[in-house]
Amino acid sequence: MSWTITPAHIDGLARGAAVLGTGGGGDPYIGALLARQALTSGDVTVVGLDEVPDDALVLFVAMMGAPTVMVEKLPSLAEVIEPVKALSVHLGRPVTHIACAEVGGVNSTIPIAAAAALGLPLVDADGMGRAFPELQMVLPTLYGVTASPLAFSDEKGNTGVLQTADNSWTERIARVACVEMGCSVMISGFSMSGSAARESLVAGSLSRCIEIGQRIATAREEKSDPVDAVVRLLGGRELFDGKVVDVHRATTTGFARGRARIDGDADRSLTLQFQNEHLVAEADGTVLATTPDLIMVLDGESGEPITTEGLRYGQRVRVIAAPADERWHSDAALAMVGPGYFGYDMAAHRFDGSISTGTVSAGATA
Amino acid sequence: MSWTITPAHIDGLARGAAVLGTGGGGDPYIGALLARQALTSGDVTVVGLDEVPDDALVLFVAMMGAPTVMVEKLPSLAEVIEPVKALSVHLGRPVTHIACAEVGGVNSTIPIAAAAALGLPLVDADGMGRAFPELQMVLPTLYGVTASPLAFSDEKGNTGVLQTADNSWTERIARVACVEMGCSVMISGFSMSGSAARESLVAGSLSRCIEIGQRIATAREEKSDPVDAVVRLLGGRELFDGKVVDVHRATTTGFARGRARIDGDADRSLTLQFQNEHLVAEADGTVLATTPDLIMVLDGESGEPITTEGLRYGQRVRVIAAPADERWHSDAALAMVGPGYFGYDMAAHRFDGSISTGTVSAGATA
Structure with missing residues (x-):
């Protein structure tokens, strides 16, 4: 069923996306700003x-790029659609x-801006069901x-167009170009047919973000607990309740890396x-x-999602966890995004406390 | 007047190119190897x-890339023509x-290999009349x-295709990609019309390289001084005669940098x-x-050109200097390739001992 995104959806969507963004995917304030600006030129x-x-x-x-840089470098609409235009020319078809x-505060809303500016429909889906720091880390x-x-x-x-030996090489070359170009660029790729999209994407991501945003808003209005509302909606659990006492953060090789206590x-x-994203608790x-x-990581009272670059000493936060799309637990997926990959x-x-066995079947060519 | 390059030209051409390459532009042995291999598939x-x-x-x-890496990574003919093919598709015309x-040991011979493999004519010209380390440093x-x-x-x-804001940005992005890809890539660009080529290139470079190579060979046969033969042909002068006693060399950010005493x-x-090239004596x-x-830098007896990565303790060498194409002494050119640019x-x-005044007029859009 198709529906229309209006400016009224944006704040909730950006907030919900920042929750599922697991600390990465960009600042929801920046994302909302861009999407609202784009929607003035037409519905999506x-x-x-x-x-x-x-x-x-x-x-x-x-x-x-690094979220720490994104917040200081808001792209223009022209910049957002430039890689799509370059790719369309390269592919030779519309x-x-x-x-x-x-899913993320910026990367769930940038596509809205692109769709609005290009007059194209947006698919209610995404490539991860969460955010990850490297380009090849998508289910497709x-x-x-x-x-x-x-x-x-x-x-x-x-502008550049890459044709690489595999998706990890796309990440490597695009990443160094991104760093040289100022640690933040717009990208477009992973061109796929409708059938490939149906097979490999996570369905309903945008609707889910909007629903999360609405639950948080409703809980606030009703003076109930927004964090608990999110935990129940995601089928997750609360891991910890406390105060941020230490944050180490460095923007190196194009990523925001660090740890918080x-x-x-x-x-x-x-x-x-x-x-970029929270990887280990x-x-x-x-x-x-x-x-x-x-x-x-959510604000302990308001349930507001806190990105990794937004973590500050003294914040009262609650840390929650929820299951990823089951396909992320396959052997091939764990090799790509499991703890070992990140060192x-x-x-x-x-x-839920169990150890991932990596036995899920996830796609033919993994 | 058109002529045909045969395998008999290659050694002399590569040696002459390594002389004008002023220490950079790659190892003439590698360059000759590639060109001879390519000429077996057809004349150029x-x-x-x-x-x-x-x-x-x-x-x-x-x-x-870095000449220090080039010598260990001989490209295949398929690799040599790949960027030309990508560019031809991108430009939409043959x-x-x-x-x-x-001009350089490798970069005067790689185009011979490309021309042979593609069945295209090669222009007796080049973009510098010497070698320089960065991509934007050409007269065009x-x-x-x-x-x-x-x-x-x-x-x-x-493979990648870049469309950048200016030629320095092409250098910056291609350089980081090159480093990530192993410090050595094949490139193609600076597409220009015949009139633009006539206006901006240095005419007769290949013929000049062959002539230098022949003078060195002839001097060796006649037991006369090959270094002196080169100096006279280039209208230059001999700066120094001595023994290499110290070489500092580091491959950093894609370049071979260093100094020799x-x-x-x-x-x-x-x-x-x-x-990459000798910049200050x-x-x-x-x-x-x-x-x-x-x-x-030439071998003191044989006149064999010595590249910056070929400099070794104990070599008996003679250092010579000769005038660059006069257009390199304009204000705009000195801003791009003068000593100040390199720090x-x-x-x-x-x-000849004088100071460059930078007053030469060099092109309309500099």
Whole structure:
């Protein structure tokens, strides 16, 4: 069923996306600003994955770079659509649908801006069901969809189109170009047919973000607990309640990397490790949750999602976890986004306390 | 007048190109190997600049990267022509002529290989009349020819096409991609019409290289002095005669940077500073020659050109200098390739002992 995104949806959508963005995916304030600006030039029709024709040409549109830089470099609409235009010329045929690569404060709203500016429908889906820091880390990679041709553009008038040996090479080359171009560029790629999109994307992401945003708003109005509302909606659990007492953060090789310590009652302490997104949560020597499951930090009272670059000393926060799309727990997926890939010497711990066995079947070509 | 390059030309051409390459532009042995291999698949016709039709589509083909890496990563013919193919698709029309971006052991011979493999004529010209370390450092930049679209390819199957804000941005983005891809890639760009090529290139470069190579060979046969033969042919002068006693070299940010000390008679000492190419020659506190003029190191007896990565302790060498194409001494050119650009706090010293005044008129759009 198709529906229309209006400016009234934007705040809720950006907030919900920042929750599922697990600390990354950009600042929801920036994302909302861009999307609202774009919607003044026309409505955006959102179509369900099941409505996308088999022969459609679906493209991801996203911002690539360090969130710490994104917040200071708001792209223009012209910049947002530049890589799509370059890719359409490169492919020699018109793009029919825009989709989100990931869920996040900026990367769920940038595609709205692109769809509005291009007059194209947006697919109610995304490539992860969460956010991850590297370009190849989308479910379509596990289904054999190539990131190439991938286009990138900056605000200075620089554009590039890459055709690479595999999706990890797309990430490597686009990342160094991104860093050189100022640590933030617009990208478009992963061109796929409607059938490939149906097979590999996570359905209903935008609707889900809006619903999360609405639950938070409703709970606030009703003076009930917004964090609890989010936990119940996501089928997750609350890991920790405490105060941020220490944050180490560095923007290196195009990523915002770091860790945060949160102190709770009775000398309990939680450590979060992140690379754009929260990747590992440990309390008192016990791993509570790891990538690929979702680890989210919310303001303890308002339920407002806090991004990794928004973490500050003294914040009262609650850390929650929820299950990732089950396909992220396959062997191939864990090799791509499990704790080991990010340099943490541990198995993938599911949010419910179990260890991921990696036996899920996830796509033919993984 | 057009002529045909045969395998018999290659050794002399590569040796002459390595002389004018002023220490950079790659190892002539590698370059000769590639060109000879390519010529087994067909002859290459060389045409003079005055024979290129106005509406021709001329492209540079070159190897980009650190010479220290190039010598260990010989490209295949498929790799050499990949960026030309990508660019031809991007431009939507067939390439008619191949030209050399610079003169150098590899970058004068790679275009021969490309022309042979593509069945295209090669222009007897190049973009510098010498070698320089960065992509924008060609005379066409001073005439408003854009490096973009510029294609780059590696041996792993990665290709990119850049469209940048200016030629310095092409260098910046291509350079970081090149470093990530292993410090050596094939590139093609600076697409220009026949009239633009005639206006901006240095005519007769390939013939000149062959002539230098022949003079060296003849002098060796006649037991006369090959170094003196080169000096006379180039209208230059000999700066120093001595033994290499110290070489500092580091491959950083995609370049081979360093300096060498050469000790001569009577406690005299010459210091060479280089970044892929020799850029400054100083003896006992006096600057003898600087970029953009040509500073060349030849084996003291055989006249064999020695590249910056070939410099070794104990070599008996003679350092010579010769005038660059006069257009390199304009204000705009000195801003691009003068000593100041490379971080040396000195005026451009001409090889004849005078200071470059930078008053030459060099192209309309500089």
